[in-house]
Amino acid sequence: MxxxxxxxxxxxxxxxxxxxxxxxxxxxxxxxxxxxxxxxxxxxxxxxxxxxxxxxxxxxxxxxxxxxxxxxxxxxxxxxxxxxxxxxxxxxxxxxxxxxxxxxxxxxxxxxxxxxxxxxxxxxxxxxxxxxxxxxxxxxxxxxxxxxxxxxxxxxxxxxxxxxxxxxxxxxxxxxxxxxxxxxxxxxxxxxxxxxxxxxxxxxxxxxxxxxxxxxxxALLGARPFATMRCPVVLDRHVAAQLLEVLAGSFLGENVHKGKSRLAGRTGERIFSEQVSVRDNGLLENGMGSAPCDGEGVPQQDTALVTSGILQGFLYDSYWGIRLGAASTGNSVRGGVKGPPRLAAHNLHLQPGRSTPEELRAGIGRGVLITDVLGMHTANAISGDFSVGATGYYLEGGELVHPVKGIAIAGNLFELFNNVELVADDLRFFGSVGSPSLRIGELDVSGS
Incomplete structure (x- = not known):
């Protein structure tokens, strides 16, 4: 060029x-x-x-x-x-x-x-x-x-x-x-x-x-609803990434300063399950947000945000870094020349675990595998409260019994990530956010 x-x-x-x-x-x-x-x-x-x-x-x-x-x-x-x-x-x-x-x-x-x-x-x-x-x-x-x-x-x-x-x-x-x-x-x-x-x-x-x-x-042909229950849930990696994306703003220094993050003042505290580690890696190979520098010329980097459930810190560009007394983490982004740079994550992801997706389902007597959700944009990004429609599979004895539709899941995202029992090894990115599959101890699933 x-x-x-x-x-x-x-x-x-x-x-x-x-x-x-x-x-x-x-x-x-x-x-x-x-x-x-x-x-x-x-x-x-x-x-x-x-x-x-x-x-x-x-x-x-x-x-x-x-x-x-x-x-x-x-x-x-x-x-x-x-x-x-x-x-x-x-x-x-x-x-x-x-x-x-x-x-x-x-x-x-x-x-x-x-x-x-x-x-x-x-x-x-x-x-x-x-x-x-x-x-x-x-x-x-x-x-x-x-x-x-x-x-x-x-x-x-x-x-x-x-x-x-x-x-x-x-x-x-x-x-x-x-x-x-x-x-x-x-x-x-x-x-x-x-x-x-x-x-x-x-x-x-x-x-x-x-x-x-x-x-x-x-796989979803013949899907039908089932009775409401509170049960263990396995989240497909696509769904887990959507949930993590809702919380992405909680890791931005700007939202910490403006009171739009529940994580303000909690650096060093356990905020999620010890199974959960979150990073924003602006240098990740094949990452959609990867580049040598951010939107204002600061080198991008691999930033640990949560390690084994412990909050490590936040993301900053030059403005919010100086305002909050921190160094820029190289997180200024641009959508082109028609707008000024803004603070955002590059390749935000939950790090993979050692379990296979099949092992996440093993041992679940009665539960649900959620493969898709509808209306995640309605979740409250500050409080973490959500209630969304869902599709997936009814689980019994760790096996997929039949596809399900017409159900809904509800809860709080901070509590959900604090209730993660197992993390799979199947990390995949969906845009600039990625996650492996997750097993959640219990979640409210509304059916017929």
């Missing part, structure tokens, strides 16, 4: 002419491809090549932000002017800072970029989506149709530098495959979905995606 340094130098010259106290430049360029197959034909083909720049300008105790998707001289001057005006008009805030460079440079992440993306024709990528649909339909005769099969990729380049000496530039690639299948039998229908993500073009197995989507749909 093109070296972004000349573009950064062009913007830097305009910024220096305004003599701010400090400034930051962020450039990003990408080629994004999205393909969807339906009914054996290409249904969607979208290709875009966005290129943009964002600046932050520090004047006194103010920090202004502006961006441009045009590199026309007039547009860049207008962007710089907007950032300067924003900095001067902002209410003074002594914690508005730009980071200084750290010794040691940036970590090397060779897994982040795969040149094969450029060497492979788009037609082959279209065929991947079409082939995925064929594979899904071939899994089982009860799979009657495929709602959608998608292939998406991005080849991107990022530059971040500031007037204090921070200078980072890296490139990356990523792709994802996803499939949604519908199975039908005896007048009933069930849907199953699966996906895969990789930074490498050959890092995704379409057969696994097809088998996952079709298998989930078929």
């Amino acid at each position: 093109t070296d972004l340094t000349p573009y950064a130098n062009q913007v830097a010259a305009l910024l220096e002419a305004r003599h701010p106290d400090a400034f930051e430049i962020m450039l990003t360029r990408s080629r994004d491809l999205a393909v969807e197959a339906r009914n054996g034909q290409l249904d969607t083909f979208r290709c875009a090549e966005p290129f943009g720049v964002a600046v932050r300008v520090k004047v006194g105790s103010g920090l202004g932000f502006s961006f441009s998707t045009s590199f026309d001289e007039a547009a860049l001057k207008q962007m710089v002017e907007g950032a300067v005006v924003g900095a001067t008009m902002q209410t003074p805030d002594p914690f508005c800072v730009l980071p200084a460079p750290l010794p040691g440079g940036y970590p090397v992440l060779p897994h982040l970029y795969d040149p094969a993306f450029f060497a492979t024709p788009d037609q082959e990528k279209v065929e991947r989506a079409l082939e995925l649909e064929r594979r899904v339909l071939a899994q089982d005769p009860r799979v009657k149709r495929v709602r959608k099969c998608s292939y998406s990729e991005s080849v991107y380049q990022v530059l971040i530098q500031n007037s204090l000496g921070v200078a980072a530039q890296y490139q990356g690639t990523q792709l994802s495959l996803s499939a949604s299948a519908v199975a039908e039998a005896e007048g009933g229908a069930q849907m199953g979905w699966d996906f895969a993500f990789s930074h490498r073009l050959d890092g995704v197995d379409p057969e696994k995606v097809a088998a996952g989507a079709a298998g989930k749909a078929v």
